[in-house]
Each structure stands twice: as C-alpha cells, then as structure tokens.
Amino acid sequence: MSVEKFREAIQKSYTTNLPSIYLGAGVYQNEIIAEAKVSLPMRMMNRHGLVTGATGSGKTRTLQVLAEQLSAAGVPVFMPDMKGDLSGIAKEGVVNSKITERAQALGVNYIPNSLPVEIYSLSGKLGAQMRATVTEFGPALLTKILELNDTQAGVLNILFKYADDKNLPIVDFNDLKKVLNYLTEGAGAAEIKSDYGKISSATASTILRKIVSLEQQGVDQIFGETSFDIDDLFEKVDGRGVISILNVSDIQSQPAIFSTFMLALLAEIYQQMPEAGDLDKPKLIFFLDEAHLLFKDAPKAFMDQIDQVIRLIRSKGVGVFFCTQLTQDIPASVLAQLGNRIHHVIRAFTPNDVKALKETIKTFPKSEFYEMEQQFTQLGTGQAFITVLNEKGIPTETVVTHLLPPASSMEPLSEQEYKNVLDNSEVYKKYKDAVDPQSAFEILSERIKQAEEESEKEEESKPKRSTTSRKQEKSTLEEVMTSPIAKQVGKELVRGVFGMLFGSTPRRSSRKRGGIF
Template sequence: MSDQSADFTEKIKASYTPSGSSIYLGAGMLNGNVLAEAEVNLSLKMMNRHGLVAGATGTGKTRTLQLLAEQLSDAGVPVFMLDVKGDLSGLYQAGESNAKIEERATQLQKPFTPSGFPIELYSLSGKLGAQMRATVLEFGPTLLSKILDLNDTQTGVLAVIFKYADDNKMPVIDLKDLKKLVSYLSEGEGADEIKSSYGKISPATAGTILRKIVAIEQQGLADMFGEPSFDIEDLFGRTDGKGVISLLNISDVQNQPVLYSTFLLSLLAEIFYNMPEAGDLDKPKLVFFFDEAHLLFKNSSKAFLEQIETIIRLIRSKGIGVFFCTQAPTDVPESILAQLGNRIQHALRVFTPNDADALKKTVNTYPRSDFYQIDKVLTSLGTGQALITVLNEKGIPTEVSATLLSSPRSTMGPMTTADYNSLLTSSPLTKKYAVAIDRESAYEILTNRVNDKLAEEQHSETTSASSGKQEKSLIEQVMGATITRQIGKEIVRGIFGMLTGKKPRNSGGKGLFGL
C-alpha cells in the first residue's frame, strides 16, 4: 500500500468509525482501487440530521435507498419509502447471488448474506396496497393549493373557506365537503353570511376551485381524501425486532407527481405535529425517504417552501430522520439543503450548460479534499459508486470519500405478482383501511341547513295559501247559497263597476240591489 493510500485509509477510518451503532455503506476508493479497510459507515445517531441521495438516472440511487432501508430495519428502525416503480417490494424477499454481486463482495471483503425484510404495502388509489387517506382538513389550505395548482388569490380564498369551517366547527373530511363549502359560501345565503366577517368570494374564483377539485375526482384519486385517515402509529411497527419498511407504491399514479409528493409532505407534517420531543437518541425512531424530491419543490410558493423548511429544521428533535432523493443537489432549495448533513452523491452527467452549472454548485457543497478533484470524481463515478460525506458523532462533516457501495441483500426488483397479492390480502392494515367512513361533516351540515331553510319557506307559503283558501271558501259558501246567489252577482257587478268607473248593467237606475 502506497503512502497516499495508507494516509487515505487512516483518515477514512478516523472519519467513519463511530463509537455507537452504524450503517455500513461500503469502502473508499482511491486512484481506481477499492481499499476495503477504509470502511465508510454512517452513524445511526446522526441519521436524524437528515440527508441527500442524489445522482443522474441509472446511477444506482434506488439501490442505495434499498441498502439504507435494509440496515435500518436490521437495527430495529422503521422506514417509510416511496416506491416509484413498484420494484422496492423485493425488499421482502432474500436476494440471489450472481457474478457481479460476488465480485463486489470480494472487493469489499464482506460476504454476501441474502435476507428478506418485513414490509407493508400502501397505495393512494387503494389498488396496490392498503388505502392511505388523509382528511382535507389535515392537508390544510397551503398543501391543498399545491395539489390543486391554485394561484395566490385562489389560495387565499381557500384559506378563508378553511377558516370559516374551523370557526363554525364544520369537519372538512373529503372533497365532497370542500365542494359544498365552496358553492355555499360563494352564492346566496352563504355569501351574505361571510361578507362582513370574511370577505366576498367571487363566483369566478369559486368556479376555478371547483373545476380543479372535479379534475382530481375524474382521475380516480378522490379516495385519498377521507376517513379513516392514516394512523401514523402504523409507521412505527417492528417484526421480530426488525423495523418494518413501509412502501407507498405510486406506480399507478406516476403521472400525478404533485399529488403524491404533496401527500408525503402532509404525512411528514402530521408526524411532526403529533410526535413528542425525543432529544438526542442513539438511533432514530423513523427514517423517512422522500424520493423524487425535485417534484416537491418545483414551482412551489414561498409559503409552501417555508412550511417544508420549518418541518425539516424541527422534526429531528422528534427523533425523525428525513432523506431526500433527487437527481442533483440544486433541485433542493438552499435553505433546506443546508440542513442535510449526510450526502451520498452518485454520478452527475454533464451534457448541457445547465448541467455544468449544477456540477459547479454541487462541488461547492463538499468539504475540500486532499485526495480528489471533486468535479472529476463526480463525472466519472460508475453505477453503484458514490461520493460521500456525512456528519460524525460530533456533528462535523467527515472526509470526502469516493465509495464502492455494498450490494443490497434483498431482491433488487419487484416480488412476484402472486406473492405481492398474498402479502397484501393477509395484511391487517389492508383490512383496517379498506372501508371508507362517511360521518356527518360539512356536506351534511350545510345540506341540512339549506333543507331546513327551504322547509321553513315552504311551511310559510303553505300557511299563507291555507289562510287564503279558508277566506275564499267562506265567500264561496255565502255566494253559493240559493237566497243570496243573485245578491252575490250584483255585489260582483257593483265592485267591477266601481273599478271600471261604469254603472252595473240592468240596474234600471235603482239601488245596488235593484230595489
């Protein structure tokens, strides 16, 4: 071993050998050689300092997430992951060795030991896993505006609607409730009711919001709003001492990236608001992997980004770690990127001026290295290799290491359809969330209010009509009597004569009664 290799190995060991439990990521590489003794480990204690897994398409990001999830599960730490293509279900089954895996195991001097892990399957449509739901109220106006793609004015109107529902103790559970509120408060009695206290909602704005809601319903995704809403306690399960890996399969809603990314944020927000303070733990309570993170931040409002920043900054004190997965660090706003202390950067490809700019900015996020030219390393990494720097137990960034990552021990691909369906039908969580609950909420309250108003108006009209009918009936009785029939005729003639200014015919100059 050369002096440089020995120096490199010594520094990597000093940086990546924590005193407590850790995750083995792989071994450092220098000048094209894998130095197995230069082990790269990530302290479990620092996993709640959040992280970033980035790299171009096809560089191995998904397998890195799989590697992290496996070892977290082994350590008894539950994991939540977005399964974009449905191929992470292979975590449930032990992998099979092949020539490439054995070659990597030899380079790392770590035997390949196949293993499966406990998983739970979830879905936003309810078709590919246990139905994940959240109430409209749990989303709140900011996140819901993101899903509906509302502008600032429309978002403000949605906030007013939520405020009205809150002030009047109207649960807003599903999209049916929201549509009813929008319609009620934008016209008629409802519009008059809120005008002085909340302001006026224009029919045009209300119409736009309603159309956006209907579009979500037409895409078959209305079921993700409602009850029973997802119980976050179900994310903290363990089986035989292993943390359960919860997979949200979105392969059937891939064309709705804003929807599922915003749903993930709402779930993370609920965890943040409901979990107690935990302080510094030896390992996190849960690690939340946020795949396709660039979709979350794209075209986001300032209020939306501020909400994310607040959650990421404070949730670590609840014992929750969050890892974003995306193509380049520049996909993540600087205010949030600054809070991601653990970096696993796969290869970046430079084909355009924008790619070159992204590379330059990425290089600037890494500590200075005595062993690498960061820009050259980032563009020459192979599949399953990454440039890594994490936080040590004192919160100090470690030495930068180009790393050959270890292979996942589970199946690197989807489980068979038969096994998938069997696991899904046998899960108690599938049964728990299968049937939607439609309790009294804003829709029923407002519908009853409108119906009561109509009934009151109809009763008033009926009473008035009945009174008129009684008066008419009395006159008809008098007019219908034989002795008074002729008198009645004369009375009518006399009345019409006075109205028209003419004398009754055949009066003969006599009195009203011809007398």
C-alpha cells in the first residue's frame, strides 16, 4: 500500500470542521506522515473513551495533552494524579531537543503554555479537601470500600433506610457507628424489629470492625462537611476551563478508596446536571485513571449502576475517559460505550499477554495498512493506535499515531510552587476547615438522654417500696453506652459530602447552586 493512499485515507477519515483535539500524525512504514493529521472531534468526546497501555508507554502524557487542549477550548477537566506529577500543568513546559524533534516531525510549532489548575486531596494534605457525607456516598459504594458480604451489605442498607425514614443525617463514621449501635443493642433494636428486621450483634460487630479499620488508615477524613460542591468543577479562568487535579499520591496504598470516591463524584455530577443534548463541545471531561480498580471484585448491583451512569451521563454533556493498562480491565458492558480508543504499546511477554493482545485487536476496526498484532508490540513511547468517532459518529480508520508533546511542564511543581498554587486558591480556603453539624450522633444522643430523663421521672413518681439498698438497674443510656459496640464509638470532628449513586436521599446542603445549574 502506498504512502499516498495512506495519507488520503487518514485525511478523509479524520478531517473535520468542528472544534477538535489535535492528537498527532499518522505513522506508516516507520515514517511519520505530518499531513495525516489525527484529531478527535470535541462533539464526540461525550461518547467517552479509553486510554490504555503498558507502564511507561506514555498514557499520563496523553491525558495531559487532552486536558491542555480541552482547557484551552474552554472545557473544564477533572483528572486524578496517581504519582503527583501532573501539577506541572500549572506551569509552562521547557523546550528541549526531544520536544523540538517531535514537534518538527509533526510539522507544528511548539509553544510552551500553562493552564489554570485547582489541586484537590482526599487526605487534605496535598490540596483542597474533598469530602463526602456518608449519606450522600450511599450504601452500595460504602459496601465496596468496607468489603462487606451480602448479609453485611443488607444490614448497611437497613441503616440507611432507617436514617432516611427518620431524617437522621449520617455525615461521618461516628454517625454511622451511632446508628449501628442504636439499632443493634440500643432502644432502636425493638423499634425496627417489625419494619426492618433484627440486626444480629455478630454482623454489627463485623461491620464496626471494618469501619474502625478504615478509621485507623485515616480514610474517615473523606467523610465530613463542608461538602464538595460540583459547581467548582465547572469553573473557567479567562475563558479557559479549569483543570481540577485530585492528588492521590499519598493514599496509593488504598486504591479502592480513591477509585470508588471518584465514581461517587461522577455519580453526583450525573444526578445534579440537567440534560444538555448534542453540544459542539462537552461541559466537562472526567478522567478515571487506574480504572481497573473500580471493577475489581465489584458486585453485580454495583456494576449495573456504573453501566447506567456511563450510558446516561453523556446526555448531560459529560464525557468519561477510562485509563488503564489493558482493554480487558474494563467490563464488556462498559467497554461497548467507549467510542474513542487510544492504545499505547502492549507487552506480550507471557501467554496471557498474547491472549490479551489478540482480544484487544478485536476491539479495533480492521486496517488495511497494518499487521495489527505485530505493530501493537512495536509502538514507541509517545505512540499509540487510535480510532475515534468522527463528527457523524462513525469509527475512523485505525492509525498508528505519533502523539503531540504536552505544552505544559512534564515535571511536578516544586514545593514552593505547589504551595503558591494552594495559597492563591479560593477553593482550598473554602474546604480547608471541617465543620461539625448536628447529625445522627447528636440527634440519637439527645433522644437517649430524653428517654433517660423520662425514665428517672417515672421512677421518682413511684412510691418507694423499701429503704434497703439494692443494685440500681442500668438506664437506657447506660445500656447503650456500655455495650461492646458503643465502647468503640469515639466522637470526632469530621463530617461529610457527596456519593448519591444509589440512594434517593436528597442533599442536605442548603447552598444555592449557580452557574450552569
């Protein structure tokens, strides 16, 4: 096949008059064909996408290139930072020989640039604190991070249902433990028996141990007030979309936590945003890095909800791009909804690797220009097999693409630069301090106190039968507070934020939403 025919095929397949992301130029017979420009129409970015490849193949830089051009076009971006090196987007890139060589090969002028950035953190140590109330997080997501079995998950659902029915805001883990104890060994045990069923002490104790385990890991900090307001993800500065970076480098040892938290955030965006219809460019692009962690050991109900959110959120003008190592990391039901594919090199060192490679190739349109299996394993760093949806929603030609280098820095900000970003951030100040609202802990404590006072009054009103000393019976409060579960319930100052993936509980926050809402 001639180079000319390749150039014409790529130009015909990828040329568009709509706003688009320039990804790079096609490669054929080891030659970079600068005229064979590969672009992704922004109108198709809410059809979602997938970025895959082996470690060190350039996935993170591909996400950086996408984020930069989206921001420049006025589209806000949310992206996790797994290693803490994406903060460099906030400053201009540095020209060097490799970047100059790549730009010249693509036939473009390399212009260093910086983009507006907000940095978030789940620990609160590396950026603006993101929090979620336990109520808003929902029982299904909480079941996943607590690693509960079906029986324990059922009990957790009872707790949430009772809290909803009785208007008990479960803001943080202290509230959750209080409700658990109240319904297991406290006065609430008899109250729920007929309507909800009895909760066994053994099951409650297991759930409590798992909650305490997360607290010991510091995970309880993500549950609290002030709640994160999704409006903050849609900010623009000088007409450019803000790139919201969630730095999770300090909690890499807890991947299930941050991956589930990001899904909770995405779910709230889905629930809160209005229908948008077809737009020339999306309202927000949401990257989910280490996507395989979302689906690991996930129950069917959880998977069904993910599938629903991904399928329906595109009508809200939001695109979701999954980033992982292998196509097989994504369930088939979700994979079928990802219209744009950017696949970096796949290493085929083992029989399982070879099998994965063959399965990946099946997900691409057939190409008359490449021997796919061989080409996939020979891609260089910064190169990828690409197929996207054109402006009519038709998959484009599969093409090996020499990718554009990022315009911002590929190095993380220095310690002082990082501090300056946070010090100048209104968002950081907004979420810095936790607040302790009245919630289930306080409400149930007051309820128990009142019951105790009423009991004491009744005792006092009764005629005294004997003046001899006898062992005083325990009050309701004493029974609750001296139970094995209650002894582990500490009162802390952390409260929570969003979730909302499965529950119908309305947000308790009274703040008025503005902007696009």
